[in-house]
Amino acid sequence: MSVLDKLDFERPTKNEIDSRIEKLRVRMVEKDIDFAILFQNTDIFYFTGTMQNSVFFISKNGDILFFVEKSIERAKRETYFDIIPVSDNNGIFKIIKQKGFKGRVGLELDVLPSQIFLKLTKELNLSDVVDVSGIIREIRMIKSEYELRQIKKSGEIVDAVFRSAKDLLKEGMTELELASILESVGRKNGHNGAMRMRGFNQEMDNITITQGSSGTVVGYADAPILGQGLCPAVPHGASLKSIERNIPVLIDYGACFNGYITDETRPFVIGKLDSFFELPYNVAFEIIEKISETGKEGVNAKDLYNLSFELVKKANLTEYFMGYGEGKVNFLGHGLGLEINELPVITPKHDIILQEGMVFAVEPKFILPGKGVIGIEVDFIVRKDCLERVSNSSYELSVL
Template sequence: MPSTPQDEIERRIEALRRHLRAGSLDAALIAQNIDLFYFTGSMQSGVLIVPAAGEAVYAVRRVLERARRDSPLSQIVPLESYRQLPALVGSAAGGPPRRIGLELDVVPVLVKDRIAAGFEDVEWIDVSPAIRAIRSVKSPLELDKMRAAATISVVILETAMQSLREGMTELELAGRVEAAARRAGHQGLVRMRGWNQEVFFGTLSSGEAGALQSFPDLPLAGEGPSAASPIGAGRRRIVAGEPVILDYVAALDGYLCDQTRTLAIGALPEKFARAHDAAVGILTNVQAAIRPGATPQVLYRRALELAEKFGVADHFMGHGSLRARYLGHGVGLELDEWPILAEKWTQPLEVGQVFCVEPKIVFPGEGAVGIEDEFVVTPEGAERLTRPDQRLFTV
């Protein structure tokens, strides 16, 4: 049985066709795993050929049988070599193509060159912006999957609260949380599109390790278990009276739910408690401003103004040159989707777009606090997909 209904796949492909026609492209070739899954319902290796007019063709390198089982597309053919692509594209497009779209933000140069080698007089155009714009608006089917993923986020928080004990290591707590998430159906993989961006389940960090930053473009990273994996839970032992950041991503049927809560054993010092109150205040204020037509830039600037008002501007979303210059990010099949709540993001929000708002307050050498919720834009404003109370959680 196909993983995605045929009408859903057809709607997505037709949206891409409209972009191709608007850009005077003859066809697009889709090769990245997540984009393949989005437009075909399968992640089997190959190339999806989408002509500006005409039926899409899914050319599969491996495994053809699984692709035919997973995808509702009628044209699913074997692809033994990229040298077959010119003929397949020409047949689908009704003639030799002159302008072809390719996901140039993620397709390696070597792969692009191999694909292009068989074509003559073709101009290669980056079709990634069109794909990311299409994917940013979620269908009712996708929203249902994201709501289902949010149930795993509840399990993650509940397990962390039940398991948190003074003296245990971050890795011990992470192991218990991740085991519970897997039992609840977590798929394990959390995918990111950006170059060299990666995360395993999320980040769990405590005390001064909570303020550490690392290679990903994130406000917080944690120490990680080693230099080979310098993100997330490490070997530090958790102490009472310090913030524990639980920034975990639930993943179910491909779709993600990104949620952060701050935990503590006993009361937090006043400095951290006030900073957490500020983070909650920023979150709820921005939440109230989410609506169709609002721009990500306006929401980001609103958060900056609130951080100044609450006296945490110098510690908002990091510190110094490593400060994250955004308030939130799109979420769907990948963790770093559009829109981004940041400067220069002036395209008005649309109904169906899903993104996180994640105000975090960082004190280098001491720790961090923060909160993160996931929202979908609705005609009336915003629906919160994450479920836990917007507060500090203490045991």
């Protein structure tokens, strides 16, 4: 039986939505933000339960205006809020002006298009504008038990894909062939078919399969391994390279269930792992083990990075850790939720104290020019006394 036979896209309760709204309102009061206007799909979904063409307004006193252009009927079915139908942003600006809201406004300045920003500030005569994105991302960083249930179900899709990979991976098939088959496995097990990534010009494949030279190709995105892709128009993901023996194959797979994302990587090899990859693989495995033993509520995420980097230095592998040359990235882990690049981030610079309900991926990876890539990625939920795995599949090297 696949997940499709028992799908349950559980809606957040009204109490869940009200709790999120109250957290935002309290933070607005703390920051002296009189009202906020949200335009980004994922943020609106988080606070309303629907993702239609809409704009969400909230004042620090708790006044809520939910404007929907399309689809009004669908939004009515999916949200607990009253809907204000509008035909365009001009209608939204007119209603806000009529209601007399004034003062400091919070906007999602990390993602808001400048065209909307310029028109909004002109029409509403706004002069005191602050970025509310940081507040929203911090609120979303701590997951509720409802959200954790969705993430765990997303983890079940990851398990199904990696379980299938052991039977499907064959010498001579191309990376693209394997990626296509495994994407189908994911969809049949409940993958929503898309993953969201916050930021301008950000794109993300559901699955990236690399082996040898294809994994060492540097790309533009903020990730240690992107894959060669098929063409310059989409310069990441699986390529037409054929799978060889004795060279590790990395399968980096992102699942999405009910909007919630998981992101894990497993190493595979057909035959015997080339000895060149043994040390970096063992270090990656040890990093996951150490973080799993050390992490819990109250631990500084920066300490997890430093612990890991000491293992890398001891093995004389710093040159290849998390990228090589211009391909290096400055993180070891990233948060997960409705977007694949949420807080917390695991870096040497960010002092973030782990709190129960945070969810993050740890991905120690090594890029070895002229040879290939090796690494692991595992998702964790922060609990009071430990880190809880999101998925259940082994992260050891699979030898086929």
